[in-house]
Amino acid sequence: MASTLHDVAQLAGVSIKTVSNVINDYPHIRAETRAKVEAAIAELSYQPNPSARSLRSGRTGLIGLAVPELSLSSYFAELADRMIAAAEQRGLTVLIEQTGGDRQRELDVLSGARRKMTDGLLFSALGLQQEDAELLRRPYPLVLLGERIFGGPTDHVTMHNVEAARAGTEFLLGLGRRRIAVVGAHEGEVIGSAGLRLRGYREALDAAGEPFREELVGYALPWHRRDGAEVTRRLIASGARFDALFAFNDNLAFGAMRALQEAHIVIPDDVAVLGFDNLDDAAYSIPSLSTIDPGLPEIVETSIELLVDRIAGRLDQERREIMAAFRIVHRESTPAI
Amino acid sequence: MASTLHDVAQLAGVSIKTVSNVINDYPHIRAETRAKVEAAIAELSYQPNPSARSLRSGRTGLIGLAVPELSLSSYFAELADRMIAAAEQRGLTVLIEQTGGDRQRELDVLSGARRKMTDGLLFSALGLQQEDAELLRRPYPLVLLGERIFGGPTDHVTMHNVEAARAGTEFLLGLGRRRIAVVGAHEGEVIGSAGLRLRGYREALDAAGEPFREELVGYALPWHRRDGAEVTRRLIASGARFDALFAFNDNLAFGAMRALQEAHIVIPDDVAVLGFDNLDDAAYSIPSLSTIDPGLPEIVETSIELLVDRIAGRLDQERREIMAAFRIVHRESTPAI
DNA sequence: GAGCCGCTCTACAACGTTGTACGGTAAACG
């Protein structure tokens, strides 16, 4: 059924290598020869065999994208969606691998069989920790995403977590809110989205001379909608008073809004709500969610660019750490100024 | 860097083919030899080269999953998530391709370069139409998902759209609601999720002796949250009265609920809302969404099973059409009985 | 004890492609 270079060469009356040269845009081919070959390719509707090509060339045209999961966290679905599109523009195919955010499965991804079939890996870690940094030293192109590890041996694309969380908190303070609950903290975490965002929150409080109130900190792991709802229910039940709520991602915020409304707390009058991620859904929740936009398009373009660069070039050049620009998106869950 | 069968063979003092036999669980190998080989494999941390393997065997271990998109429609993210996990259990890797629901891009997927690097395709079409059925006749394993084409040349896994929509409508009628708006109809569509669900809706009305009111039909394409909101706003603005709303998917329902609440219409007292898909989010919206569960796990398992079967076996055996079982999930957006 | 069978292992070829080396021709140069 499937035709090969050999068939095309025979039909066009040239050598097999000439057909290969035509396909690979080798410059020194007579127009006449090229036309003959192209006609033969069309007639046989020839398509190169990618396995043979990869075997010979050492490149598969595949890149891995390791994420915790596609559903539940819309953030990773949006990330994957954009990554697939961005890769396609560069002639690459994305192969998605789900880790569940589990440390062991993340380690498995790093050395699993799929590393032999991809040219590089975009690695969005959630279970690894700063101490695991050296485990990222691998003999293949690897770009790290996320905020679990900093200063590791690989290129790294991330966001301004501390600054953004600080700006978000300052934004809420600027609205006159003084008792700002947070949802999504992780017990004892220093590095990682939760730790960094909590740090930004505290910095803003300190700068404004507001006390840090432990009773307003809601711990949640993982960061799904249901966790946001549960934590917020507990905060409400604890009797702690708060006039704003900063959720460390939009999913948590959606769940938190749910819990607030159950308790007949009015958003934003009684409690202003701010999220983080600017998911597509944030514009369509009820009320629509004010949130921090971490610059996903920039993250996607940059990380693919870095990976492509590593694939093409040397693995030993200096590592790069890039942070995307953020901005605060003001919607209905925070009062108009 | 990477070691080959050759290296392992040399280290173990056996032939290259013996190593291959060990790896592929060929039964007739002395325990002693096997141990030697396995030690050598471990020492060199040998991993087979998938390109060479594919070239020689004709199998890549990859299967394509074509969906319209991963973000925006959580349904496809959940589908992809489960499909990746189900494939993994069978030693397969899923390669996701996004078509945007565009007919031309769907056709491109059918004959694109990726078909040469996958052993089969799970194809969730949205842009193709019944007339395109014959275009699905392909020389590779192909399982069709969705409801755009019926009776085509391939295996097909779908859901009971008509029956489920009818049951959903009867459920609303059973609550005493008589003026049931629908959101998500497609102008003139007969086959396709929208057409079939509209048919189920009409069948239920007919059976109950209720008139079909054209003014209660909201047309929406695509089926994103924003479309549900827009259509519902128009329905409200038109002055048409309705006491229930049946959205043809959950995203539309979320958008519709948003529009209803904007207009201070109380759910479910003034208007009961029913969705379709049972997304994870449906349990966490405000109010939580009653919806029709189309049996996603069954769809995923079945379609992978069919595809694996085609890959392993003959392509010419009779085509199969399988429908997953559905059920109605009762939550807050419809009144307690 | 001749013949047969099953077990264990090996040699060789092949999958379809691309890199290397080189042969030949025509144009450009000194």
Added chain:
DNA sequence: CGTTTACCGTACAACGTTGTAGAGCGGCTC
């Protein structure tokens, strides 16, 4: 006019694996 240079095309080998065929050996059957 001889030599270099650019251009166009080819032959061969190699990428790492698995299928096929078969060799060698021991034990079993009759």
